[in-house]
Amino acid sequence: MRSxxxxxxxxxxxxxxxxxxxxxxxxxxYAGVVAVDEVSMExxxxxxxxxxxxxxSGKTTTLMMIAGFVEPDSGxxxxxxxxxxxxxxxxxxxxxxxxxxLLFPHMxxxxxxxxxxxxxxxxxxxxxxxxxxxxxxxxxEGYGRRRPRELSGGQQQRVALCRALVYRPPVILMxxxxxxLDKKLRDQLQTEIKKIQRELGLTVIYVTHDQEEALVLSxxxxxxxxxxxxxxxxPRELFERPRTAFVADFLGAANFLPGRLENHTDxxxxxxxxxxxxxxxxxxxxxxxxxxxxxxxxGRLGLCAPADGFCTGTVETVTYVGTLVRVGVRPAGAxxxxxxxxxxxxxxxxxxxxxxxxxxxDVTLFGDEEGR
Amino acid sequence: xAGSVLAPVPxxxxxxxxxxxxxxxxxxxxxxxxxxxxxxxxYMLVLFVYPILSTxxxxxxxxxxxxxxxxxxxxxxxxxxxxxxxxxxxxxxxxLISVVIGFLLAYAVSRLRPLWAGxxxxxxxxxxxxxxxxxxxxxxxxxxxxxxxxSVLVDLHVPGAPFQLLYNEIGxxxxxxxxxxxxxxxxxxxxxxxxxxxLLAAAASxxxxxxxxxxRVYLPLVAPGLVNATVLSFILCLGYYLTPAxxxxxxxxxxxALIDDxxxxxxQWNGAAALGVILLVLTFAGLSLLxxxxxxxxxxxxxxxx
Ligand SMILES: Nc1ncnc2c1ncn2[C@@H]1O[C@H](COP(=O)(O)OP(=O)(O)OP(=O)(O)O)[C@@H](O)[C@H]1O
Ligand SMILES: [Mg+2]
Numbered sequence: 001m002r003s004x005x006x007x008x009x010x011x012x013x014x015x016x017x018x019x020x021x022x023x024x025x026x027x028x029x030y031a032g033v034v035a036v037d038e039v040s041m042e043x044x045x046x047x048x049x050x051x052x053x054x055x056x057s058g059k060t061t062t063l064m065m066i067a068g069f070v071e072p073d074s075g076x077x078x079x080x081x082x083x084x085x086x087x088x089x090x091x092x093x094x095x096x097x098x099x100x101x102l103l104f105p106h107m108x109x110x111x112x113x114x115x116x117x118x119x120x121x122x123x124x125x126x127x128x129x130x131x132x133x134x135x136x137x138x139x140x141e142g143y144g145r146r147r148p149r150e151l152s153g154g155q156q157q158r159v160a161l162c163r164a165l166v167y168r169p170p171v172i173l174m175x176x177x178x179x180x181l182d183k184k185l186r187d188q189l190q191t192e193i194k195k196i197q198r199e200l201g202l203t204v205i206y207v208t209h210d211q212e213e214a215l216v217l218s219x220x221x222x223x224x225x226x227x228x229x230x231x232x233x234x235p236r237e238l239f240e241r242p243r244t245a246f247v248a249d250f251l252g253a254a255n256f257l258p259g260r261l262e263n264h265t266d267x268x269x270x271x272x273x274x275x276x277x278x279x280x281x282x283x284x285x286x287x288x289x290x291x292x293x294x295x296x297x298x299g300r301l302g303l304c305a306p307a308d309g310f311c312t313g314t315v316e317t318v319t320y321v322g323t324l325v326r327v328g329v330r331p332a333g334a335x336x337x338x339x340x341x342x343x344x345x346x347x348x349x350x351x352x353x354x355x356x357x358x359x360x361x362d363v364t365l366f367g368d369e370e371g372r
Numbered sequence: 373x374a375g376s377v378l379a380p381v382p383x384x385x386x387x388x389x390x391x392x393x394x395x396x397x398x399x400x401x402x403x404x405x406x407x408x409x410x411x412x413x414x415y416m417l418v419l420f421v422y423p424i425l426s427t428x429x430x431x432x433x434x435x436x437x438x439x440x441x442x443x444x445x446x447x448x449x450x451x452x453x454x455x456x457x458x459x460x461x462x463x464x465x466x467x468l469i470s471v472v473i474g475f476l477l478a479y480a481v482s483r484l485r486p487l488w489a490g491x492x493x494x495x496x497x498x499x500x501x502x503x504x505x506x507x508x509x510x511x512x513x514x515x516x517x518x519x520x521x522x523s524v525l526v527d528l529h530v531p532g533a534p535f536q537l538l539y540n541e542i543g544x545x546x547x548x549x550x551x552x553x554x555x556x557x558x559x560x561x562x563x564x565x566x567x568x569x570x571l572l573a574a575a576a577s578x579x580x581x582x583x584x585x586x587x588r589v590y591l592p593l594v595a596p597g598l599v600n601a602t603v604l605s606f607i608l609c610l611g612y613y614l615t616p617a618x619x620x621x622x623x624x625x626x627x628x629a630l631i632d633d634x635x636x637x638x639x640q641w642n643g644a645a646a647l648g649v650i651l652l653v654l655t656f657a658g659l660s661l662l663x664x665x666x667x668x669x670x671x672x673x674x675x676x677x678x
Contacts, residue, residue: 069573089576096577102570106592115588116578167578 018046018203019080019170021066026075028061035061037227039075043220045170046201048194050214052250053224059207062224063173066205067096079171095169099176101160103148109159110135110144116167134166138192154185161189165196171203178213190216211251223247239297241282245366248295255301255338257294261286261365268360275333277311281363291368298326298341300362303348309355313338315348329354424652430645443646452630456650459626462541462616463609466548471602473549474556481557482564493561500554508618511547512538515619539621547615552605559604563597596669603662607655627651 026039036058043049051059064070066077068089077085084092103112110131117127135141138158148156157177164172177193178186194217197204208214214221215235222232223246231243235251242248245256259273261284268280271294281294306312313331320326325347328337338356348354396402434440446452481492499507514520515537522534537543567590575585613628620626627647634644 067577069576089573090579090581093579094577096574098570098574100570102568102574104571104574104589115575115580119579119584163578 017168017170018201020045021171021203021205022076022078023062023066024076026062026065026077027073028058028065028070029073034227036065036072039227039229041222041229041232043203043205045203048197048204048206048217048219050206050208050218050221051224052208052211052214052221054209054250057224058227059209059224060175061227063175063205063207067094067173068092093169093171095164095167095172097160097164097172097174097177099179101148101156103156103159103163105148107147108144109140109146109148109151112148112159113144113163113166116163120167130166134162137196138162154181154189157181157189158192161193161196165200165202168200168202171205172197173205173207175207176209177206179208186213193217215251223250240361242295242364245293245295248297248364248366252297252299253339254295254297256366257296257338258368259292259294261288261290261292263288269365271365273311273331275311275331277331279310279358279363280360281365282361284365284367286365286367292365293368295364295366296358296362298339300358301338301340302357303327303340303342303346304355304357306353306355309357312353312355315350315352315354318347318350320344320347329356331356427645427648430642431649433642435642443642444650446643447646447650452647455625455630456627458624459610459628460654462544462548462624462626463606463612465541465545466552466609467602467606469545470549470552470556470605471560471598474553474560474601475598477553478557478560478564481561482567493557496557497554499550504551504614507550508547508615511543511550511619515543515546538619541620541624543619544616544624547619548609548612551612551615552608555608556601556605559601560594560597563594567593596666599662599665599669603658603665607658610654610658611651 021043022041023043024040026036027034028036039058039062041049051062053059061070065072065075068084068087072085075085076083079092079094103109104115107115113131113134114127117130122130131144132141135144138161140155140158140162143151143155143159148159151159161177164174174193178189181189190213193204196202206214206217218235220232220234221238223230223238225246231238231247233241238247238251242251242254248254249256257271257273257279259271259279262270262272262278264270264283265280267283269282269284271279271281271292273279273294279294284292286292303309311331313329313334315327316330316337317328318325323344325342325344327340327342327348329340330337340356431443432439432441434442448456477496481489481496484492512519516522517534517536517538519537521537525533525535535542537546571589571593572585575589580588611628613626613632616624616626617629617632627650631644631647634640634647
């Protein structure tokens with residue numbers, strides 16, 4: 001590893017330095033309470049994977065087990081081909097970015113970043129060169145002599161990233177590294193993280209409960225709930241083929257329209273919604289007559305003339321959010337409005353009668369008993 | 373008071389300053405502040421300033437009146453100088469040993485769960501509230517030729533036992549260390565509790581072994597506490613009297629004992645005053661050393677930054 005780093009003139013030369021990671025049957029209980037329940041996943045070298053899930057779903061615990069700070073009750077963790085399950089954290093060769101930065105307060109920024117390099121026995125000149133390089137990459141030139149407490153939260157966060165990236169660990173684990181930052185800085189750092197990860201070909205496992213962040217960054221997302229992975233897929237698959245109602249809800253806050261399965265055609269399942277409309281959906285194995293919920297993302301619904309849609313309703317609310325407009329349409333007899341997201345140019349006016357359209361491929365059915 | 377403070381002010385600004393004082397004297401807050409502060413000022417004057425000034429005066433007063441440095445010359449020569457050096461040596465030994473033991477104890481306690489930590493701290497601190505005299509006699513009973521310690525050592529057939537553990541430097545150091553230990557443990561424990569253990573996890577995640585973690589992360593973070601504890605126990609030891617007197621031999625005479633001897637047996641107040649002033653100066657020197665150490669630490673950090 002050292003010779004590789006020593007000879008690499010720039011970041012590009014090291015592309016593909018990430019390692020694969022495999023986790024199987026990982027489980028952890030705290031005093032009988034299950035925190036992580038049989039998590040298994042194969043992560044490829046150079047892949048950006050995000051754990052997405054609500055608070056307490058076991059994301060941090062899973063990450064901590066991979067890093068070696070928490071001992072699993074059972075399961076196997078492999079980095080590349082090496083089984084690291086019983087190895088001390090310092091011997092796993094991973095990088096970790098903590099949510100709370102955890103910069104060493106008694107060292108300067110440059111010393112903080114130099115720390116992992118010094119541990120690896122690099123020469124002084126080499127350490128200085130690499131620290132300078134990574135500071136420049138993070139837009140922190142000239143900050144090397146400051147103490148962590150003399151930096152803003154965002155700057156500290158970037159230093160923490162630098163410190164984890166500078167020694168190019170084959171796998172980097174990040175626990176909500178942007179959690180404490182404002183939106184603008186988040187966007188900026190997301191771009192930076194993604195760029196560095198691509199350039200160095202690093203394997204990154206990232207934790208967040210912000211679905212937008214997950215979608216922007218990830219090659220694949222593991223949606224976690226109650227210590228289990230509901231679905232581990234590409235963002236597109238998660239959107240288009242959510243496997244559980246929870247996934248559909250968590251990514252994009254889907255509309256859930258209650259109804260009854262009427263019958264199946266060759267390509268679609270037909271659902272009679274409770275307020276009377278008939279909607280075509282992706283096929284579902286349940287027999288006709290069962291109660292179901294039709295999930296459809298707000299962004300996948302469209303407006304049309306009242307007679308042309310699968311259902312008609314009255315526009316109740318119109319809210320502009322940047323270039324998008326959020327529209328609430330209540331069909332006659334419905335309990336709550338159906339939420340739509342449209343380009344701002346196509347905004348209807350409140351009180352207007354409209355029809356709703358949806359591509360049957362965007363409507364996913366879930367049995368009524370399926371938990372959320 | 374105000375007048376004397378204002379005296380050196382150049383004439384041109386004096387009237388303005390005077391009127392400011394008058395104005396602030398007229399304000400209720402200032403007046404009630406002065407009223408509230410008065411008892412403390414009187415207290416300090418009577419109990420600290422006056423005794424210190426009169427001691428200073430005594431220490432330079434000649435036998436037949438007039439000023440002299442004779443008493444200082446006396447205090448800093450011959451047997452008296454030896455006593456002073458002994459005091460410094462015993463203080464240094466005590467502070468070093470109690471900081472080392474205190475470090476180990478405080479570290480062990482800081483790793484316990486809060487409930488147990490509280491309990492152990494209680495056990496460490498409670499003896500401090502027992503009279504030092506009682507504790508010292510306790511040690512004398514334990515450490516005597518036929519005391520518990522030596523009996524056990526003899527029973528275990530440790531070669532050389534029984535050891536001479538009393539009326540020598542070992543006895544004094546055991547005694548003073550046990551007195552200083554609660555201070556050092558308390559000081560170090562407070563600092564150690566403040567160390568964010570996750571910083572060590574961060575170091576481990578980058579590949580640091582235990583030794584590196586300790587040397588490069590933990591030790592620098594608790595260093596200020598170590599310096600404080602060392603200097604504090606050194607200063608406390610300087611004026612300590614009881615334990616060295618009861619557990620030491622003739623060669624462990626400390627300055628405090630010498631002062632006692634001069635006042636009680638020789639009625640020699642001037643010499644005693646000189647010794648007292650020297651102790652005071654040494655204490656201040658210790659405190660300045662602490663300041664200096666902090667300043668050096670800060671500037672080293674600044675330089676590390678540069
Ligand atoms: N040290 C611990 N002792 C006891 N229970 C714990 C401990 N750590 C975590 N848990 C429990 O395990 C579950 C999973 O916690 P974890 O921290 O992994 O959640 P998370 O997904 O990271 O949540 P968040 O988004 O809030 O950070 C929670 O129910 C939590 O209460
Ligand atoms: Mg967490």
